[in-house]
Amino acid sequence: MMKKLLLASMLCLPLLGCMAQEPSPPLQADQQWVTGQLENGLTYHIYPDHHQAVSIRLYFHTGSLQESPTQAGYAHFVEHMAFNGSLHYAHNDVITMVQQAGASFGPDLNAYTTYQETVYTLDLPDNLAVDKALLWFRDIADGLTFSPQEVEKEKGVIMGEFRHRYREEKPLEQQYYEHLIATTDYAEHDVLGTKVQVQQATAQDLQAFYQQWYQPQLAEVVITGNLTLAQGEEWIQRYFSSWQKGTTPRPEPVKKRQQNLQDYVAHVATGEHASFSLLIGRGRHSMTTHEQLLDHRLDNIAEQLIDQRLKTVFRDSAQLHSQLYAMNYPVLDQRYTLIGSTFPYQQRSLVQELILSTLSSLRDFGVTQEELEAQLHPFKDDLQYAAQNKYDLLPNEHANHRIWAITNQQVLQSTFDFQYGLKQLLNTATIEQVNQRLKQLLNGDAAIIIGADKQENLEQLTDELSQLKKLRKRRGTQLNAADVATILHQPTQPGEIITSQSIHSDPEIVQWQLENNVNVYLYRTYNNRNQLHLFYSRVGGIAALPSELYSAVDITPMVLTRSGIGSMDGSQVDSYMKRKNMSMQFIIDTTTHWLNINVNKPDLDDALALIHQYSTAPKVDNAQLAAVTQTQQENLRQFLTTPLGQFTNEINLASYSKDSYQQLRYLVGQPTPTRTQVLNVHQQLFKQGKFNLIIVGDIAPSDITPLLRQYIANIPLIAQPPVEINPHFKPSLVNRIEKTINTEDSAVVIHRYVSSDISNQSAKKIFLEDMLHRLVNQKLLANIRESKGLDYTPMIYVINKDGEPYSDWLMIAHVAPANVAQTEQAFQEVITSLTQSISEEETQTVAKQLIVALKPIEDKPEQMAFMLNRYITHGYGFEALMNIEATAQSITAQEMHQRALQIFGDGSKKQISIMLPN
Incomplete structure (x- = not known):
């Protein structure tokens, strides 16, 4: 063997190609990006494009790795202080500026810190507020004030972040991550630092760290979107050229990086x-x-x-x-x-x-x-x-890529x-x-x-x-792959189309009414894309079922999809869809249920055939039924071993009657779901009622019409009995629940507001409630986090689903146990503010934010399909989605205030739930 190797080496000597491979070509950079550097060392990156929005990033080559042992957590602490006062923005004025510009503010949205970087982000809906944004970014560069009062308040927020990110009982993934990096320099540089060092930090300490590491030669600015190259470079010069160059060198790469790969x-x-x-x-x-x-x-x-x-x-x-x-x-x-x-x-x-x-x-x-x-x-x-x-990428996506x-x-x-x-x-x-x-x-x-x-x-x-x-x-055994040659069932008897008409011109929307009362809507995109997005749905969901089927409803989608259709088992169906580049979701929600399919245009017939077959001929494999049932039961059992699971169950039992569809299912003593029950769930949800089929994509109506006759119009559907959508709250809602069961050193405080709501649902009302949700969230952040420093991420959740005759809103905070009473008072202050008045300025601000949030769906077919499905299925109509700006701007402060009174006022029932450490 050695002789052969020597001979091969000698033969290769005259041939340079045997001695060295051609080097692999380097990746070629996108020349649409323009990168430059100011005299002070600041690097900038500009990417002009056709979108209206503008995204800005300020990147510092500094993170927790740059901290000494006595500075643990300082890089992250300084990031927090960027929102608490600077040369041109007092206290939290920058948050107001961000929100009034139509951008969003919240935990992890506008800044983050890692081991090696600190990044500030702003995504603006247009270029009108760029100067205000860059003024703040320049303040971050060398104009933060570090008020001692603000520093002390922010310690409470960071303690809340510790509660939010780290549990006393570490999840396995966190345990293993710490094991993996134990042999590296990262192990001693947790991004949040230590609670002791954070509590001991002074304004002077933080300012010293800031001045050492916030220097232009360590910074990079990214601007993308609605600007020209000349505008971008002029902005960079105007706001950052006077920033004095420092002497701190850019950090060296980590030396100890070998990770611990022991079992x-x-x-x-x-x-x-x-x-x-x-x-x-x-x-x-x-x-x-x-x-x-x-x-x-x-x-x-x-x-x-x-x-x-x-x-x-x-x-x-x-x-x-x-x-x-x-x-x-x-x-x-x-x-x-x-x-x-x-x-x-x-x-x-x-x-x-x-x-x-x-x-x-x-x-x-x-x-x-x-x-x-x-x-x-x-x-x-x-x-x-x-x-x-690439053309469709939004400015924030370009900025994040950079x-x-x-x-x-x-x-x-x-x-x-x-x-x-x-x-x-x-x-x-x-x-x-x-x-x-x-x-x-x-x-x-x-x-x-x-x-x-x-x-x-x-x-x-x-x-x-x-x-x-x-x-x-050990030696493996060859697996016989699933045979996917079988084609889907072809119905022999076509159905009829009753009417076909264009109901909107820009964008083009065509509607078909079929003989079985299915209404089909095509939203044509004209985007030259191959993929189509489909929803087949109706009102109903869990609320449409009798209580004896509640135990079967959660497993039905998984059982049916894993059991297969026709002559194919679940694996064969899955292989068939993958071969066709199709994907399908089967969802039974509280008040609606649907099949969602994404498919390429040439295979639309297969997608519609799947809908036909899942609707008419479901299969239940007993082995799959048993496996899915056991999995569902085990998942709930595990959840109920946690303090959060037990707390949730207590609230649930105190709120709903025994026959409510909101009760947790598979509790001890309930019967195991049967094959017959699964088929009954399918019978009641997919073999009766008035369905809608939403199709979004670039396809001609004439290509759809014959397929509707062949696969959809012939689905047998009987009339649906009236659906009573009612969660059945207990006649007297328990007004206070306290449980001393938390294994973490923190308290969970929940204020819940439940009120009857039998008013007509409309698209405008949905927009209004979205805007109110944004306003409540802003007020919670302002009062709980920014003003009082009680929690890192207080939240407002809307529990009620489309069609339910109640509004059900929760305010939640995770706080130090000693701050429970203060948190309750802070919640009440938010409610008092909302029920006293809502200003036109507040209304216009959240309207602009909603417009910014919804506008991208016009270029995202999959999102448009989801929204159209929701709005059409629940009778809101689609017109509001075709004119997002006009709908949002038509909502007045008076209407916002009236809705706030209905949800949070004297007519609502209030439930307070508190989980304390044991």
Whole structure:
């Protein structure tokens, strides 16, 4: 053997090609981005485009890694102080500026800090407030004031963030992350720091850190959207050229970066399922050449194939589990393949055996051409629509991509180079190459991660690691792939179309009324896209069912989809849809139910055939029924072991009558759902009533009409009895619930407002309530967080669903136990403010925010389909969505105030719920 190697080396000496490979071409940057640098060292990036919006980012090359041990948490603390007073914006005036410009403010929306960066973000609806925004960004640069009073108040907010992000009982993922980085420099630099150092921080300490690290040579500014290059450069010069250059050098890369890849066995947190995972190292995360990009993409294809095969095998064997995954798992600058499952701990040996045998089969025998083709669809679509996809990117997406590139030292590719890389992938990803990649990946060293239930013995599980490694290396068994040659059922008797008419011209909307009372709506996009988005739905949902079927309703969608249709089982249907690049969701919500299908235009007939078959001929496989039922019961059992689950159940029992559809299902003593009950749920929801079919995409009405006759108009539907949508609150709502059960050192405070609402629903009312929700959220943040520093992220939730004759709103805060009474008072102050008056200025501000939030749906067909489905199904009409701005601006302050009185005034029932530490 040695002689052969020597001979090969001698033969290669005259041939330089044998000695060195051609270097892989580097990724080519997008020349539409303009990057420059001011004399003070500040770097800027400008990307003008055709959208109205403008997005701005201010990036600092400083994070928790730049902190000394006595400065733990300072980088993050300084980020918070940017919103608490500066040279041109006193106290929280900047928040008002952001909101009045139509932008959103809230936790994690406008700034964040990591190990190596601090980033400030603003997404404006237009360029009218750019000067105000850049004035604030310049204040962040060198004009923050660090008022001692504001510093002390903000400590309460950061303590709230500790409560929000870190539990006393650490979830397994957090435990393992800390294990993984234990050997790196990151381990001693948690982004939030320590509670002790945060509490001890002074305004002077923070200002010293700020002055050291907020310097122009450490900063980068990104501006994208509605501007010219000349405008962008003029703004940069005007606001940042006078910023004095500092002396702090840009931070060096982390030295200790080798992560700890030893096996890991630990108990999961309360409420978590037991788990088994493999973590396979795949190298550095960075990509600067086409070779590296191709390597990443081949790994991505392999991960998707593993994920799909595991789901097929687990489905076919009806193996009980909660989650199943194979995915790319980046951790800091490293990337991994993570493969595993969560499950009831009694299933451990079965789950581990099934995962390892499936991986051995993939390693030794690979996948079929059909399996591979299904995973290549997204790459082919990306290649075909590369230019259009880039054109459709919004300014905030461009800005976020640039920040990602700065952080990861990556290249934002030109469209041509992006397409070149995809062509290279599609040429390379042959069945031979992909199966070789699967073999190479699954032969790689893997760390075993075991999350143990409290009932399991850690020492015993640790002893079993060596046996698991042996099982992983054994010879695999070839799996016979599902036969997907079967075509979907073709109905022999067509139905009739009663009427067909254009009901809107710009955009074009066509309506068909079918003989079975199905109304079909086509929203034509004219975007030259191949994909269509469908919703088949009606009013009903859980509320339309008798109480004896409530125990079956939650499992019905999963049971039916996993059981298959016609002559195909669930795996075959799934393979068939993947081969056609289709996806389907089957949802039964509280007051409505639907099938949602995304499909390419040439396969619209298959999508409609699926709707026909799921509506007329459901299948229930007994093994799937048992597996799905056990999974649902186990998930609820796990939830009820947590303090939050117990607290939620107490509130639920105190609020609703026994026959309410809001009661938690599968509690002890309830009967197990049967096959007959699942079929009865389907019978009552999909074989009667008046359905709507929404189609959004670039397709001609003439291409749809014959398919409606063949597949939809002939679905037999009987008349639907009147649906009583009523959650059945108890006649006397328990007005105060206190439970001392929290295992965390924090309190949860909930103020709930329930009021009867039998007024006619309309699109305008939906818009109004969205605006009121935004206003309440702003007032909560202003009072609970910014003024009093009680919680990091107080929230308002709307519980009631479309069509329910009640409004049901919750205010929630997670606070220090000593601050419960103060929090209750702060909630009441918000309610008093809302019920006393709402100003025109407040109304106009939230109207502008709503317009900004809804406008993008005009360019997002999948979102438009969802909104049209909701508005048409519940009788709101679609006209408001065609003129978002006029609808929002038609709402007056008086109407807002009147609705606030109805929801929060004297006529509403108030329920206070508090969970305290035990």
